[in-house]
Amino acid sequence: MLPLPISFTSSSRHSRRPGSRHYRSTRDVLLTRARITNLGFLLLASFAAFSFLLNLVWYLDGSDEHVHDHQGPYAAPRGIWETLARDRALKDIDHLIMVPGHAIWKGTNLEARLDEEQWVLEPYQRGGGRVSAFFRHIMAGAELARDDEHSLLVFSGGQTRPSSTTTEAESYMRLAYISNLLPTTSSDILRATTENYALDSYQNLVFSIARFYEYTGRWPARITVVGYEMKRRRFTELHRAALRWPLDRFEYVGIDAEGDTEAAQQGELQNGYLPYTQDTYGCHGSLLSKRRARNPFMRYHSYYSSAPELGPLLNWCPGPAEGGQTVKYPGPLPWDHGK
Incomplete structure (x- = not known):
């Protein structure tokens, strides 16, 4: 309670009847000068209470609409995260459907989508119905979504070809868009995005989880991968296990090229599956060389700051000091307890 003004204290000894010349109204008391006026105190208290309630509402309700500052060594600068606002329609998204890229579509004519000349391909990807398989992967992923x-x-897929000015992921997204395949929310928010930095299949998976978090503000509860059937074992037995992702929350939809x-099959075994059995995280020898060869534009990802809980995992590259190149990441992960 603030001290009363001297003038009011002295007058309190006298009668306070309305007829008394010492009687003072409530308004007069509030406006009486003191160290701080009582009216000013009430105004400040009201403002403080309103501010507290406003911040409480923002804190309790803001996780769906705002991107909060991260703590720790990989914290995003305020100038980045304060520019992001997520739509409420994304708050119930919990299923990651990932389509890994294998080539880059450079076309503009939907009718020519299966023309190999409209794709940036490696020599071994020509013929055998590979381009048709790429489009079937896109269609299957979109249908599931x-x-x-x-x-x-x-x-998911980076800018892997020196002759292209776009990424694998962006070209797949563009083809899906003009094919009218992309899913939306009830409020017409697009439920599709790109992950533009992956350079191999392991990065397709781990970077897509990071991108999911970056986009929705939460970790996926389930993951479905749509890709080549011949790569099922690589994703399910090796990459999923490297991330310690629960098998009962992981699905793989396999679609091989008709040719x-x-x-x-032998090429996948020798150049994909077996190398990862000896180098779980793909950060040594031939697998590392592939990443370097597929990064002609020197791109690097933002996930250290946008998904900082994955920072130690993204840095994990076990060697002799850790017990060998196949030692699993031992630290905590966001999905360890079904979060």
Whole structure:
């Protein structure tokens, strides 16, 4: 309680009847000068209470609409995260559907989408129905996303070809868009995005999880990958296990090219599956060389700051000091307890 003004204290000894010349109204008391006026105190208190309630509402309700500052060594600068605001429609998204890129579509004519000349391809990707398989991957991923309103479709793949000015993911997204395949929310918010930095299949998976968090503000509860059937074991047995992602929350939809042969299967075994059995995180020898060769534009990702809980995992590259190149990341992960 603030001290009363001297004039009021002295007058309080006298009668306070309305007829008394010492009687003072409540308004007069509030306006009486003191160290701080009582009216000023009430105004300040009211403002403080309103500010507290406003901040409380923002804190309790803001996780769906705002991107908060991160703590720790990979914290995003305020100038970045304060520019981001997520739509409420994304708050129930919990299913990551990832389509890894294998080439770059450079076309503009939907009718020519299966023309190999409209794609940036490696020599071994020509013929055998590979381009048709790429489009079937896109269609299957989009169909799964349209059927599940709680899903986010992520096309993953970096700017891997020196002759292209775009990324694998962006070209897949563009082809899906002009094909009218992309899913939306009930408020017409697009439930599809790109992950533009992955240089191999392991990065397709881990970077897409990071991109999911970057886009929605939460970690996925389920993951579905749509890709080549011949790569099922690589994703399910090796990459998923490297991330310690629960098997019962992981699905793989395999679609091979119609012309895939025994040679293609052997190529996957020798150049994909077996190397990852000896180098789990792809950060040594031939697998590291592939990443470097696929990064002609010197791109690097933002996930250290946008998904900082994955920072130590993204840095994990076990060697002799850790017990060998196949030692699993031992630290905590956001999905350890079903978060």
